[in-house]
Amino acid sequence: MKILKELMLVHGVSGRESRVADKIAEMMTPYVDSITRDALGNLICYKKGSAKNAKKLMLAGHMDEIGFIVTGVDDKGYIRVSSIGGIHYVSAAYSAVRFENGLRGVIVPEGDFNNNFSSSKFVIDIGAKSKKETERRVKVGDFASTVSHVEHLSGEYWAGRPFDDRIGCAIMVRAAMEMKDCKNDAYFVFTTQEEVGCRGSKTASFAVAPDFSLAFDVTGSGDGPKASPMAVSLGKGAAIKVKDSSVICDGGFVRFLDELAKEKKIPAQLEILEGGGTDTCSMQTAGCGSRATALSVPTRYIHSNNETISKKDYDACVALTAALLERDLGKERF
Amino acid sequence: MDYMKILDELRSVPTLSGFEDRGAEDVLKLLSPYFDESRRAGVNCLLFTKKCGKENAPKILIDAHLDELGLIVTDLKDDGLLTVSSLGGMDKRTLTASVFTVHAAKDLRAVSVKKPYLITKDKKLPKYGEFWLFTGLSKTELTDAGVRVGTPVSCQRSTEKLGEGQYYGAYMDDKSCAVAGLIAVDLLRDKPLECDVVLMLSSQEESFGAGFPTGAAAVCPDEILVVDVDLGSTPETDDKDTVKMGEGPSVTVSVQTDRRLTKDLLRIAREKEIPAQTALCVKSTGTNASSSPFLLGGVPTACIGLPLKYMHTTVETLYEKDLINTGKLIAAYIEYRFGGKGGAQQ
Known part of the structure; x- marks a missing residue:
């Protein structure tokens, strides 16, 4: 392993x-x-x-x-993304994400979570106070994925991504x-x-x-x-x-x-x-x-x-x- | 040469999509006598060549696909019923209450069964996973007979003659077109040619198309004639979607086919008084010709259609005269283009 x-x-x-x-x-x-x-x-x-x-x-x-690519930053500093590959949106919602350079964020659906799954309804929150601050740390075309991890369940079984x-x-x-x-x-x-x-x-x-x-x-x-x-x-x-x-x-x-x-x-x-x-x-x-x-x-x-x-x-x-x-x-x- | 007999023999050899190799030896044995050379190439394709004997002669490829639609076993249930998935895309209306053959170590007869409609009142088309194949054997007997996940299954292959020289049966698609190619070669038997004629029976046209590009890459042809069945009109269909039965092969006009070749085919049909019709498939021919523009840097390709009614069912129906005329058109084109003493090529 x-x-x-x-x-x-x-x-x-x-x-x-x-x-x-x-x-x-x-x-x-x-x-x-x-x-x-x-x-x-x-x-x-x-x-x-x-x-x-x-x-x-x-x-x-x-x-x-699979992962996400940054397409832009909105006025409040949230990051708009597009999907790379077949995203499992139920699982992705409210997950921690990691950018290539190690920057952390969380990916969340806009508004209340409903069954309307697509990348256009999801944003990444990196805890920035303004659009400017986000733009200093992230550029259009940056790649992110939900955070990788491996867990041993029991016996022969393992979970993670x-x-x-x-x-x-x-x-x-x-x-x-x-x-x-x-x-x-x-x-x-x-x-x-x-x-x-x-x-x-x-x-x-x-x-x-x-x-x-x-x-x-x-x-x-x-x-x-x-x-x-x-x-x-x-x-x-x-x-x-x-x-x-x-x-x-x-x-x-x-x-x-x-x-x-x-x-x-x-x-x-x-x-x-x-x-x-x-x-x-x-x-x-x-x-x-x-x-x-x-x-x-x-x-x-x-x-x-x-x-x-x-x-x-x-x-x-x-x-x-x-x-x-x-x-x-x-x-x-x- | 009794063309209809050869078609029957060819249709009796199971060559299911992705499992063409199981019938390869039989098909080679059947068709080799009519050619100078035969071999396997690419992903499960068969190549039959009639040589002109000249060095570096151009090559014209006639493509008809060898593979057939069917089912594939996805699981053996404890009560001996088999669940299946699709191999290609059969007309779903034929999936239940039909007779099938399970191609294990030996062939097993099976019927497709569903919960009785008298109980469920279900009038919808069957879905894969919601009907089963019943062989009358137990799970152990099936396993002993070599039935496993991935065993291919084919439809009943019986054939009969109808009125007006029409024949019905499963797998006219596309074995009738293989015979059309054979007819062309037979008609060219004693004609001096400046080219090698290769008949390719390609694999997986009905599924993932792995055969045509790999087989053609082994030939490197100068021109390609893709021959496939074309949707024939029936009383309830619209003329713009179909071609007419009994009025000769169709020549497809499409962005995927070559202008010159297409025009030449239609002109030669007129000149030689071979009945033919134009079919319009603007975007895609829905045949192997679709992958031609991307093949080996692009090979000029035409698509010839043999009119067929009730496509992808067990009662696919064609006219014998359409089959013969398809062969005649192919032969006439090859003779015009690559005939001895020059031909149009010079």
Whole structure:
């Protein structure tokens, strides 16, 4: 959990992920051959494979988190904002927020709280006495997010934000640490701007042109209170994606991961996410296409301040990813 | 070549959206004899090439999508009922009281069931999650048969002939257009050409479109003819939304299609007396042609429509003569553009 906690506490709203990238680059340096960044800010860590004619395997987890961008300051000194990504407004209302430079504030709905949720009804109060004072400390285009935190509930359960998707980044970092022999040419790509339309992964996968791709992200679960029916539960293992609302995953690769999990006795479940997309789609359609799927961590209350996960699922994703990296994908049948 | 028989054989191979690979071998076996080369490419696409034998010859790509609409298993309930979600977007009116096939380790027959309307008085369209597939098997038997989250499900594939040379059945969309492409290649069999003709059966047109751009990237064509079914008029529809049945293929005028190609197609149809009609889809063709402007720096693309009634149901209906004329138009264009001894290309 240490790696995950460290990553979660770094500020990185979509479009402003460089702090997260710095942290991950520091963690990955001992385990890979090269680290580069592209124009969109994607962090691409490359590890040469030991197999002859090694296949290109691209792993992608997004560094960005949802948040807010300053659009202006009103006469009383309250900050007007626009949303970056799909904000959970019920959760955001009356939360503490943090700007990139560390400045604190609270985000509140204007007037009485009613069911009229949109960013135009929300302002940030930084405790300034006047418009002038606010303008000295905040500029149009500054980024903010609700304050990150991690709580241990009990047993295997943890709550906090943003598990989406620092947990995906953490899985990749841990897999790089734990793999014994990397058979495939592995590209650990930490992507940007997923929450605003999978933008980083589009350019990164164009550059990498992978043979196989695996995204890492959170997914929903069917075991929350009155949750929409979904055959995914916390604690039942790594969720191997079959389909979401952006992609139908490669049947052969899904089967391969499912069988690999059985062979290594790693708990796994199959996932269909009915609302929500991932970086998987960009990687599948890059160039002449790649065999793509994703490993997801079942999560309750996604995009809220208290996303909840099971450590068991997180560990299962790491184990399955390390096992995948150790398999020569050029020699497998799909 | 018995075109209707090939269409039947092609329709009998399940190639559900995103699961085209399951039928790939059968389709390759079926169509390879008519081409010089066949292979897989991109995300689950199949490429069939008729070569002209000349080096660095231009390539014209005929695209018809291989994938079909269906359902996908989202959960196995304790009583053996299966919950499903959509794979593509079937006409919701066909979702209940229908026969389906669950494609597990072996194919299982299933019927779709809902609470009796006599009790609920519910007259609304069914929603995913509120109807189930019933196979008569227990949860254990289903698991043993290989039914899992993500198992694809398809509609009944039976077909019949109606009056006036019309045929109905599921999955005319878009396998009839694959046959139209085949007809074109058959008609060009003995013609000297200055180009390679590639018939691409692309994946995922009905869902996320992953096939067309990746398959086309493997070909790098000079021109593309996207062939897809077009909404045919029925007594209750408006002429401006539909094309006429039995009056030949449509050629789509849209910002997404190439002016010259579109004009040439309509002119050649007139000159060769092949029945054809114009369809207007100003903004989007709603077909694979929509992603062409962004493909490989832009490839001139036309969109040809085969009129089809009752689209996305199990009784999709077409005229045999429309199918033949679609093939004829494609062949006539290719011969005009890339015919031996020059062609319009020089």
